[in-house]
Amino acid sequence: MSYLVLARKWRPQSFSDVVGQQSVVRTLQNALQRNRVAHAMLFSGVRGVGKTTLARIMAKAMNCEHDGAEVPCNNCRSCQEITAGTAIDLHEIDGASNRGIQEIRELKENIRFFPTSGRYKIIIIDEVHMLTTEAFNALLKTLEEPPAHVFFMFATTELHKIPITILSRCQRYELKRVAFAELVAFFGKIAKQEGVSISERSLEMIAREAEGSVRDGLSLLDQIFSFGGAEVGDDDVVQVLGLVDHQVFAKLARALLAGDLAGCLDIFDKGYGAGMDLKRFANDLLGYFRSLLLCKAAKQPEQLLDVSDHELAEFKEIAAAASQETLYQYFNLLLKGVEEMQYSSRPRMVLEMAFIRATQAGRVVPVADLLTRLDQLLAGADFSLPAAPAAVMAPPVTAEPAPSFAPQGGGARPHPSAPQVAPQKKTEVILEQPVAPRSTTAGHSVGSPGQKVGAAGKQVRQDWDEFIGYVKSRKAWMAHVLRLSGVGRDEGSELVMKFDDPSDCSVMQEHDNLKLINEFAQDFFQRDFKVVFRVRGVKDDGEQGDDGDNPREERRALANDPLVQMTNEIFSGQVGNVRTGPRSR
Ligand SMILES: [Zn+2]
Known part of the structure; x- marks a missing residue:
């Protein structure tokens, strides 16, 4: 018995089966009902979200012999031929391997004839962005005046590569990444129907890994089902996906934020011993801190994160222990580590150093707090103390009369703040004391060695x-x-x-x-x-x-x-x- 991969077995055959593209589906169904189907349609979106699937369902609906509201019927000859891939009037072309002008010319020759059995000739070109410029140009003329019996459907993952002249002649449908919760529900449904027991947590791991692509998720599910059989454990999923258990990151994040370096290294070492992929691990840890940061910064983090409710609660709880600045700094340190790892022959060390940096950096104090403290220090500093840096900053004028135009020392003017960085040695000179305003106008030139005649x-x-x-x-x-x-x-x-x-x-x-x-x-x-x-x-x-x-x-x-x-x-x-x-x- 040949095994049919899940992605094919579960390929939607009617609009209601399509996962996660409700608005596009509704628009297409409306177009069908009102008889306003465009002669050129363009489906765009990332891989595995259902572009060609929708095009096929649409083709089926258009040529369906059944004349009801529910098309495609999937029962008539036309529907069945399309499902089986034997329909003569449906041409599926892979744009990646048929990208030249010659192929388009042949296609144009072909569409001059009326459909053999169906109502319309329907051309689906997948990866249409791969066509050459000449091919696009040849296609353009047909799109400008399409024969009444011909419909084009294009699919692409790279919308920006399609010439604007083509785009402007197409009805465009942008397919979204499928939402996390929808993927979880869909994969759960499949597991049930396939008779596999799998936990919600495992389904979430798979859905997260699929990143909005149904097909990617299904092929992961394939691997996991064949690995775990009828009883899939969370460990199986972790192993097949090459993941590190979410709990490891939670522990590690807590240890990092607590400044517990020994704890961090211990958790890390255990994971390393278990044979995890280091770069993957580092990237996932980075992703974990992104989630923490978003939980702290965003008003509705659940819209940004592919996480379940209980995971969200955990993120929030961990994030609550740190300031936004701290989380941001940790994220940056880890990001640096991840980037350095790409080029390092010793990625493990790089990551360990990132942990050390992170734990040593400790908690970040908001700048406003630092400024307040600085103000307090400055206000409280005894200005007459010779050793006080504040006194150092004042130009020494007693030792030798400074040239009148360059009181901070001769020649080139130093950067105004330079003296603070490199305190001068002549600090024994007391220059001034906090002085109350004097209303007297005479006799105050004593302290200055400069000659002030008649001042x-x-x-x-x-x-x-x-x-x-x-x-x-x-x-x-x-x-x-x-x-x-x-x-x-x-x-x-x-x-x-x-x-x-x-x-x-x-x-x-x-x-x-x-x-x-x-x-x-x-x-x-x-x-x-x-x-x-x-x-x-x-x-x-x-x-x-x-x-x-x-x-x-x-x-x-x-x-x-x-x-x-x-x-x-x-x-x-x-x-x-x-x-x-x-x-x-
Ligand atoms: Zn039908």
């Missing part, structure tokens, strides 16, 4: 550090940002500060910040200053547009900022989402 009140250049200290005692983060601008310039009625980075500039230009810094400057210098921020390199004389900042540039600049990169180093972090705009805190 009245505070001077922008000489007293800049003191000004920064003044700002710092009131708004720590602002002082930090201002330091990036170097020394401000006194331009009469304006106090100009320039930044290399537009993002620093835009932070300061926010309404509240601008108002504050103006108050600080006016109080400190006792002048009716207007504070102006500019981006270095932008023309000084031109009016600087407030909306000139390119957000993408800005984000990139932020991500590449040395301070951010240093933070990345320290926390083994990476830049995820760069948000700009008004502070939310």
Whole structure:
């Protein structure tokens, strides 16, 4: 007795048998009932979703001798011939192997004649995108004026390869991947009818593996049935599909998120000992973290994930233990691992290193929290402590008189934030102390070695550090940002500060910040200053547009900022989402 593979045995013979393409089926049936069937139809979709199957059912319905609402009847001579594959008036052509102009010419010759026994001549061209350009052109003329007795049905997995001239002459039907739940139900039905006992969980594994393709799922089912016989166990399915049990990933994810490296390696080692395929394993683990992340991020994760209800509940429970940032970071680390594995001769080590990185990275602290902590640190730092990095950042002016135009040291201007990264050694010099605003306008040039003849009140250049200290005692983060601008310039009625980075500039230009810094400057210098921020390199004389900042540039600049990169180093972090705009805190 010859064994008929499930995909053929269970090939739908009528519209109601088709799995998961309800809307296309309804449209086709309506067209039949209203006698409005197009002369050229195009079925597109991934493999194994029923494109040629639907075309055949449609052909059968059109040539069915039975004249009722329920076509095809599958009983009449025409229907039976089509089912058996012996119908003379149905031409099935494989576009992949008959792709030239000669084949199309022959076809055109053939369709000039009336159908032999059926009502219509029906041409099905599978994989139609494989036709050559010349073949398409030859076909086009026929499609423009098709003989009344001829109908074309095309099927393709690659819609984008079909010339637009052809597309525009076809009625198009896009077949979807079959939904997970529908596949599970369908495979369950087949198992039952084939007399095989199989668990729901196994059916889910198969459906997930099929990725929306009925045919793929059926051929897996074939393998599993012949492997397990009448009683298919979950282990059989795991083995045949080369899967790692879902539970292994659940355990591993829990261990990773708990930072339990030993546990991770143990679980991994057991799986490895059982002979799993490493790359497959890594990819599935990555998929598992994607699911966790989507459970956290998406409003309706069940629409995005091919999972059953109990699996969804498990994902949600595991995901609840971690922040979205943490899950994202783990996903990224694993993704990196998976990519590295492709090229490595030691994939196992690569994966183990990914586990180590992931567990060491620990929990990701949201940037907002870090900023809050930084603010607290900056606010609380004793500014007069010589060893404090904050003091280091201020330019040393006492040891030698700095050239007036380059207070941060001669020659080339360093990157504004460079001093923070490489603290200078001359830290014993105490430059300033937080100073309350003084209304007195005289006698404050003592601390500065520069000769200030006839200076009245505070001077922008000489007293800049003191000004920064003044700002710092009131708004720590602002002082930090201002330091990036170097020394401000006194331009009469304006106090100009320039930044290399537009993002620093835009932070300061926010309404509240601008108002504050103006108050600080006016109080400190006792002048009716207007504070102006500019981006270095932008023309000084031109009016600087407030909306000139390119957000993408800005984000990139932020991500590449040395301070951010240093933070990345320290926390083994990476830049995820760069948000700009008004502070939310
Ligand atoms: Zn029939």
